[in-house]
Amino acid sequence: MAKQQPNGNFNIIVTTLAGLEEVLAEELRALDMEYIKVGNRAVTCSGNLRQLYEANLWCRTAIRILKPIRNFKARNEKDLYEQVQKTDWSQYLDVDMTFAIDAVVSHSTFEHSLFVAQLTKDAIVDQFRKATGERPSVDRIRPDVRLNLHMHENMVTLSLDSSGDSLHRRGYRLQTNVAPLNEVLAAGIIALSGWDKKSTFIDPMCGSGTFLIEATLMAQNIAPGLYRRDPYGFEKWKDYDESLFEMVWKTAEAKEKREPQAEIIGYDIDEDYVEAAWSNIENAGLDKVIKVRQADFFQTQAPSAHGVVVMNPPYNERIQSDDIHQLYKNIGDTLKKNYQGYDAFVFTGNLEAAKSIGLRTSRRVPLYNGAIDCRLLKFELYQGSRK
Numbered sequence: 001m002a003k004q005q006p007n008g009n010f011n012i013i014v015t016t017l018a019g020l021e022e023v024l025a026e027e028l029r030a031l032d033m034e035y036i037k038v039g040n041r042a043v044t045c046s047g048n049l050r051q052l053y054e055a056n057l058w059c060r061t062a063i064r065i066l067k068p069i070r071n072f073k074a075r076n077e078k079d080l081y082e083q084v085q086k087t088d089w090s091q092y093l094d095v096d097m098t099f100a101i102d103a104v105v106s107h108s109t110f111e112h113s114l115f116v117a118q119l120t121k122d123a124i125v126d127q128f129r130k131a132t133g134e135r136p137s138v139d140r141i142r143p144d145v146r147l148n149l150h151m152h153e154n155m156v157t158l159s160l161d162s163s164g165d166s167l168h169r170r171g172y173r174l175q176t177n178v179a180p181l182n183e184v185l186a187a188g189i190i191a192l193s194g195w196d197k198k199s200t201f202i203d204p205m206c207g208s209g210t211f212l213i214e215a216t217l218m219a220q221n222i223a224p225g226l227y228r229r230d231p232y233g234f235e236k237w238k239d240y241d242e243s244l245f246e247m248v249w250k251t252a253e254a255k256e257k258r259e260p261q262a263e264i265i266g267y268d269i270d271e272d273y274v275e276a277a278w279s280n281i282e283n284a285g286l287d288k289v290i291k292v293r294q295a296d297f298f299q300t301q302a303p304s305a306h307g308v309v310v311m312n313p314p315y316n317e318r319i320q321s322d323d324i325h326q327l328y329k330n331i332g333d334t335l336k337k338n339y340q341g342y343d344a345f346v347f348t349g350n351l352e353a354a355k356s357i358g359l360r361t362s363r364r365v366p367l368y369n370g371a372i373d374c375r376l377l378k379f380e381l382y383q384g385s386r387k
């Protein structure tokens, strides 16, 4: 554990949202990672420095990409402090650098993750103070080096966070509304829909345009990490290989397909959301591919014989709707009448209202939107009557 393997590979832990683990594993497979193992809100694998950089640029469903440096058991405070001090922290940090520790604790005799983070921080700064008389300082918001401590049943994994800022903050979104979807969740839902990246893609309740933009990034083969303005965590590491990262970045840029690959269409009933979506689309440089206009979904017709509808209707948690049941009934009726030949995916946190759609689901995927228990519901809208 935490040892460099002879071929230059090392262990990597990639975190994600609940329900997207298999999608993420598939993305890591596409990057030729080895020993891929699906866990709970995380996937572990093995790869080299180039693959670590690539994963940060390319993974659409990763939140953070971690490089574990130590594994140990800590039964009490003394253990934790002593174990953290066993690492020579000057390998990763200098006194004039800032750092932060994200700690997650579960099923352990330690109850508070903040306390665990504090004690870990003390062990690190005490080591520097003893050796040099000085200490690196903590910066919770923009640290040079972000560490991750995961404690489960008193087993600790200490990792370096190669991503720095969470990867869901792609950097293309200027305009947000009251309920924009997390970009990682949006990308995961599109992957779960099985959309072929060629047929028509419609989000008829597009809000700030997250599904439209994520779908276009996939179709045009654009690495989502290319939008990032802030540095990645690994750029402050002592083994940072700038020319390798430049090569990975340039290779990613060259893979973009310039010609539109699919018809990608968004509607929203609210003019302000249409404008917000359009600003985000322009900011992402995707205005030649995506079409958005103000429309009531219930008045629209399918623009082609086949395609995919992916939507995230209001569900009364953060958005109010006058009659949520009527809204969901209208969704079902419109899909059935006007979108025959399409596969429709409705992502909702209102499972009661979803019953009013009145169509048979062919798949139900449990997911979360923040803390809200949600479902991705699939409806296959057959042309004519099904034999």
Ligand SMILES: C[S@@+](CC[C@H](N)C(=O)[O-])C[C@H]1O[C@@H](n2cnc3c(N)ncnc32)[C@H](O)[C@@H]1O
Binding pocket: 177, 179, 180, 181, 182, 204, 205, 206, 207, 208, 209, 210, 211, 267, 268, 269, 270, 273, 295, 296, 297, 298, 312, 313, 314, 315, 319
């Ligand atoms: C939960 S929000 C979608 C958020 C979006 N996924 C995002 O990431 O920003 C639901 C959207 O449905 C829109 N909406 C509600 N009723 C509609 C209708 N009949 N036709 C089109 N859009 C509608 C609302 O204006 C709102 O923007």
